[in-house]
Amino acid sequence: xxxxxxxxxxxxAPTQSARAFRxxxxxxxxxxxxxxxxxxxxxxxxxxxxxVALLTLAxxxxxxxxxGAHDTPDLRDWLTFHTGAPLVGAAEAVFALGTWxxxxxxxxxxxxxxxYPDRSATLIVEMPALHPAGARLTGPGIRDTAHLNxxxxxxxxxxxxxxxxxxDFLFCAGDRLAALPRSTQVEAV
Amino acid sequence: xxxYTFAYLDEQTKRMIRRAILKGVAIxxxxxxxxxxxxxxPYGWGTGGVQVTAACLTPEDVLKVIDQGADxxxxxxxxxxxxxxxxxxxxxxxxxxxxxxxxxxxxxxAPLTEAQILVYQVPIPEPLRFLEPREVETRRMHALEDYxxxxxxxxxxxxxxxxxxxxxxYPVKVExxxxxxxxxxxxxxxxxxxxxxxxxxxxxxxxxRIYALPPYTRVVSLDFDDHPFVASKAxxxxxxxxxGDTYLDEVIIDDAGGRMFVCSDTDHCGSRRRAxxxxxxxxxxxxxx
Numbered sequence: 001x002x003x004x005x006x007x008x009x010x011x012x013a014p015t016q017s018a019r020a021f022r023x024x025x026x027x028x029x030x031x032x033x034x035x036x037x038x039x040x041x042x043x044x045x046x047x048x049x050x051x052v053a054l055l056t057l058a059x060x061x062x063x064x065x066x067x068g069a070h071d072t073p074d075l076r077d078w079l080t081f082h083t084g085a086p087l088v089g090a091a092e093a094v095f096a097l098g099t100w101x102x103x104x105x106x107x108x109x110x111x112x113x114x115x116y117p118d119r120s121a122t123l124i125v126e127m128p129a130l131h132p133a134g135a136r137l138t139g140p141g142i143r144d145t146a147h148l149n150x151x152x153x154x155x156x157x158x159x160x161x162x163x164x165x166x167x168d169f170l171f172c173a174g175d176r177l178a179a180l181p182r183s184t185q186v187e188a189v
Numbered sequence: 190x191x192x193y194t195f196a197y198l199d200e201q202t203k204r205m206i207r208r209a210i211l212k213g214v215a216i217x218x219x220x221x222x223x224x225x226x227x228x229x230x231p232y233g234w235g236t237g238g239v240q241v242t243a244a245c246l247t248p249e250d251v252l253k254v255i256d257q258g259a260d261x262x263x264x265x266x267x268x269x270x271x272x273x274x275x276x277x278x279x280x281x282x283x284x285x286x287x288x289x290x291x292x293x294x295x296x297x298x299a300p301l302t303e304a305q306i307l308v309y310q311v312p313i314p315e316p317l318r319f320l321e322p323r324e325v326e327t328r329r330m331h332a333l334e335d336y337x338x339x340x341x342x343x344x345x346x347x348x349x350x351x352x353x354x355x356x357x358x359y360p361v362k363v364e365x366x367x368x369x370x371x372x373x374x375x376x377x378x379x380x381x382x383x384x385x386x387x388x389x390x391x392x393x394x395x396x397x398r399i400y401a402l403p404p405y406t407r408v409v410s411l412d413f414d415d416h417p418f419v420a421s422k423a424x425x426x427x428x429x430x431x432x433g434d435t436y437l438d439e440v441i442i443d444d445a446g447g448r449m450f451v452c453s454d455t456d457h458c459g460s461r462r463r464a465x466x467x468x469x470x471x472x473x474x475x476x477x478x
Contacts, residue, residue, distance in 0.1 A: 014196070018247045019247050019248075021207045021244070025214065029404060115328045118209070118216060140217045140364055140405065141214075141403035163366070168212070181215035182215055182216070
């Protein structure tokens with residue numbers, strides 16, 4: 001373990017995680033809304049927003065999958081030190097972190113069961129940038145329509161078609177975060 | 190500052206509750222199990238709502254707590270003081286000033302906004318529980334969308350009473366999928382559940398369930414074509430502020446059958462009286478400081 005694994009966590013966890021959670025909650029409750037997260041500095045290639053989301057939500061009870069280029073010793077050490085989350089394969093993961101290409105196919109991840117649709121994975125997807133443009137979003141949390149640049153409309157449509165089963169998504173770019181729950185209908189414009 | 194961690198609960202507990210809230214938001218109307226904690230108040234006093242509020246509060250929030258619409262009843266006062274002491278947040282009795290409102294059995298009369306979260310205290314989250322006591326069965330019924338039993342119950346109401354007699358905790362269907370118990374709010378409040386700009390979160394402490402209605406979610410009260418849902422209220426105007434469109438409490442005022450009807454929402458009634466509205470028994474400009 002390197003010293004850098006010990007750095008970059010919350011300085012004042014109760015209030016920082018509270019503010020971060022409210023931002024994530026608002027993003028998920030209003031799909032397409034872009035929030036700003038601050039307070040953590042994870043090792044590259046993880047974004048600030050992804051690091052803050054994991055510090056806020058992950059702990060020893062939530063297995064995490066690091067996909068592709070995000071599966072680095074530095075990030076493993078950082079996540080283990082700050083959250084204690086077990087690092088696992090895709091099928092067992094409660095949270096997964098990576099680029100869309102590294103995470104695909106998303107059908108590898110848990111979608112819950114008809115009795116317990118909440119037992120599904122939340123995928124934290126690293127994006128080059130987030131814009132309120134692109135795919136048209138409708139559904140719960142959206143008054144009329146919202147727009148968000150999504151990586152793969154076909155896969156996300158298939159995910160929404162499985163409702164109430166399915167995975168939920170947090171999209172991160174730098175310190176910005178947007179979310180897409182399984183309940184959102186996605187259409188190409 | 191005080192000797193409590195922010196908002197009382199430890200971080201591990203808050204993370205667990207926060208994860209449950211997020212899954213609840215992603216699956217509107219579905220009851221997410223969570224590991225409810227012992228709180229320093231008895232079950233039945235809103236421990237579910239308190240835990241959801243504790244997981245959502247930020248230091249910048251302005252908290253309002255109501256019990257049956259009133260800010261000044263025991264339950265509301267004790268929960269408000271609890272968070273003043275353990276989270277140091279600002280509190281208010283004005284609906285329009287609050288960013289987070291914890292409620293027992295009412296939705297405020299004033300329209301909610303996108304900047305607000307409404308947290309409900311829920312005693313029995315399972316709408317099918319009194320029809321089917323087995324959790325395994327009700328869970329399967331939700332999985333299979335098997336809600337025929339609920340319609341039988343409403344039909345039996347009509348057969349017995351000539352109308353749907355359920356007056357509170359009136360079951361709703363969320364986005365055409367899950368049948369949900371809106372907590373024991375009067376059915377007068379049911380229309381406000383649907384298409385609300387505010388996020389609505391429901392916490393049941395003893396029953397260990399959290400569920401949610403994201404903003405602008407379609408919520409339909411169950412009914413029949415020939416017996417449509419009616420959001421009924423007492424057929425009076427408020428005796429203090431004169432409002433004819435609010436939910437009313439009936440108050441017995443003597444032992445000779447005298448009674449008055451007053452708004453259950455004390456903040457709404459008070460602001461109307463401050464604005465000069467006077468009801469049948471109200472006194473202009475005297476009763477509100």
